[in-house]
Amino acid sequence: GEDVEQSLFLSVREGDSSVINCTYTDSSSTYLYWYKQEPGAGLQLLTYIFSNMDMKQDQRLTVLLNKKDKHLSLRIADTQTGDSAIYFCAESIVPNNNNDMRFGAGTRLTVKP
Amino acid sequence: DTAVSQTPKYLVTQMGNDKSIKCEQNLGHDTMYWYKQDSKKFLKIMFSYNNKELIINETVPNRFSPKSPDKAHLNLHINSLELGDSAVYFCASSPEGVNTEAFFGQGTRLTVV
Numbered sequence: 001g002e003d004v005e006q007s008l009f010l011s012v013r014e015g016d017s018s019v020i021n022c023t024y025t026d027s028s029s030t031y032l033y034w035y036k037q038e039p040g041a042g043l044q045l046l047t048y049i050f051s052n053m054d055m056k057q058d059q060r061l062t063v064l065l066n067k068k069d070k071h072l073s074l075r076i077a078d079t080q081t082g083d084s085a086i087y088f089c090a091e092s093i094v095p096n097n098n099n100d101m102r103f104g105a106g107t108r109l110t111v112k113p
Numbered sequence: 114d115t116a117v118s119q120t121p122k123y124l125v126t127q128m129g130n131d132k133s134i135k136c137e138q139n140l141g142h143d144t145m146y147w148y149k150q151d152s153k154k155f156l157k158i159m160f161s162y163n164n165k166e167l168i169i170n171e172t173v174p175n176r177f178s179p180k181s182p183d184k185a186h187l188n189l190h191i192n193s194l195e196l197g198d199s200a201v202y203f204c205a206s207s208p209e210g211v212n213t214e215a216f217f218g219q220g221t222r223l224t225v226v
Contacts, residue, residue, distance in 0.1 A: 004154070031213050042117040043217035092213070101148070101156040 004104040006089050011110045018076040020107045022089030025070060029091040032065060034074045037086045037106070046074070046087075076109075084111045116140050119204045119218035126194060127226055133180075134189045134221045136204030142216075143209035145187035147179060150201040150220070162187055163209055194225045 006022040024032065030051050035043040049056045049063045049072075056063045062075040076083055086106040093100060119136040126132050138145065144163040148156040160179045161168045167179065176192045187206075191198060201222050207215040 033213075035217070037219070040219070041115050042119075042219045044116060045214055045216050048213055100158050103150075103154045103156065105154065 004089055004091055004102050006087075006104040006107050008105065009108050009110070011112065012079050014079060014081055014111055014113050016079055018074075018079045018083070018109055018111075020074045020076075020087050020089075020109065022072040022074075022104055023070055024072065024089070024091045024102075026091060026093060026102070027070070028093050031092045032063075032072050033088075033090040033092070033101075034061075034063065034072075035088040035090060035103075037088065039085075043088060079109075079111050081111045081113060084109055116216045117204060117206055117218040119202075119221055121221060122219065123222050123224075125224045125226060128194055128196060130194050131190070131192045132194060132223070133191070134202055134204075134223070136187050136189070136218055137185055138204075138206040138216070139185065140206055140216060142206035143184065144207050145181070146205040146207070146215065147187065147189050148203040148205060148217075150203060156203055159189075160187075191223075196225050199223055199225045 004024045012018045031048050033048040034046045036046050037043050047058050047061055047063055049065050060077045064073045086108050088106045089104040090101050117138045146161045147159040149159055150156050159170050159173045162179055178190045180188045201220045203220050204218040205215040
């Protein structure tokens with residue numbers, strides 16, 4: 001069935017790059033998102049990419065989309081301890097502009113000093 | 114400085130009761146939403162609301178009603194709770210007309226017994 005999958009844990013050293021991967025199965029997805037959740041907080045939108053794009057860069061964040069393989073990745077350059085959080089991949093299908101969304105289970109990123 | 118916050122985080126209640134879930138956003142967004150998450154982590158939109166328009170997903174029972182005392186708050190009232198209402202409910206907000214840039218609360222797990 002349709003699902004969004006991502007690995008549950010990632011641990012990196014401060015200053016390294018982090019790459020969080022996600023696969024989705026709904027080929028009708030129109031937008032793909034990355035959200036960040038810090039302890040006790042809600043989901044903060046980091047970035048999103050429209051499905052006709054291959055790449056989007058925003059400061060330390062780079063999103064790559066391989067639509068053929070239904071693979072989305074988030075690269076965080078020069079990872080800092082403040083980047084430690086849970087990162088959620090999500091897809092939306094926008095029939096009638098409803099923007100229903102499907103989230104992955106989240107990847108917990110731990111940044112070690 | 115949480116962007117979107119909802120309370121309570123967990124709610125367990127008996128069938129037939131009436132309950133409310135509160136949501137507040139401090140982002141200055143004009144539009145707020147309520148979503149219901151199904152067992153496959155699919156967030157189905159229930160309502161979207163700004164100061165001009167309430168859009169209701171027609172599949173939502175009229176036991177569910179949003180109440181907005183001001184632009185920063187959108188509470189969800191549920192009357193005569195049923196077992197099938199058990200789910201995680203997410204509040205979200207976005208700039209007006211930009212529903213791709215939604216920030217979410219951390220979710221309220223409602224269990225009806």
